[in-house]
Structure formats: structure tokens, C-alpha cells
Amino acid sequence: MAVEKLSDSERKNWLAALDGWAMASDRDAIERTFKFADFSEAWGFMNRVALLAETHDHHPEWSNVYNTVEIALTTHDADGLSMRDVEMAKAINAL
Numbered sequence: 001m002a003v004e005k006l007s008d009s010e011r012k013n014w015l016a017a018l019d020g021w022a023m024a025s026d027r028d029a030i031e032r033t034f035k036f037a038d039f040s041e042a043w044g045f046m047n048r049v050a051l052l053a054e055t056h057d058h059h060p061e062w063s064n065v066y067n068t069v070e071i072a073l074t075t076h077d078a079d080g081l082s083m084r085d086v087e088m089a090k091a092i093n094a095l
């Protein structure tokens with residue numbers, strides 16, 4: 001379903017309020033890296049994010065190496081950053 005991309009001022013304001021998230025250097029997405037004590041904790045976090053993604057119907061692009069989880073949020077239906085990414089980033093931060 002089509003959804004609006006965030007305007008320049010919207011993304012600037014929202015990003016300032018999203019602890020730890022930054023614009024990707026190479027595309028219209030926000031990124032954050034999460035570090036955990038070990039793989040088990042990283043995987044536990046990924047499980048919780050996966051459940052969030054399903055309830056939000058908004059899915060991360062991510063990678064995991066041992067205790068590190070890198071997440072990129074962008075809206076495929078908007079071909080860029082939308083409010084859905086902001087809501088998802090807020091929900092992830094609240095875990």
C-alpha cells in the first residue's frame with residue numbers, strides 16, 4: 001500500500017528524537033547497531049523485533065554477527081523513509 005515519504009523537516013525532527021538512529025549514507029533509510037553480551041542475547045532481541053515487525057506489518061532489513069545486530073529501516077512501499085520507519089524505530093528502542 002502506498003505511503004508518503006517524510007519531508008526534509010519531518011525527517012530532521014523525527015531523527016533528533018530517535019535515540020541511536022542515523023540516516024544511512026547511501027540510501028533513504030535509518031540505521032542503528034545494537035551490541036549485546038553474546039549471541040543468545042542478540043537472538044532474543046531479534047525474536048522480539050520479529051514479533052514487533054509482524055504486529056506493525058513493517059519489516060527490518062538486518063544482519064547479525066554473533067553479538068551484533070545491525071538494523072536498517074526503510075519503507076519499500078514508499079521507496080524511502082516514512083512514518084512507519086519512525087514508529088518501528090520507536091518501538092524497537094522501547095524494547
Ligand SMILES: C[C@H](O)[C@H](O)[C@H]1CNC2=NC(N)=NC(=O)C2=N1
Nearest residue numbers: 057058059060074075076077078
Ligand atoms: C503486504 C504488506 O503489508 C507489505 O508488503 C508491507 C510488509 N512489510 C513492509 N516492510 C517494510 N520495511 N516496508 C514495506 O513497505 C512493507 N510493506
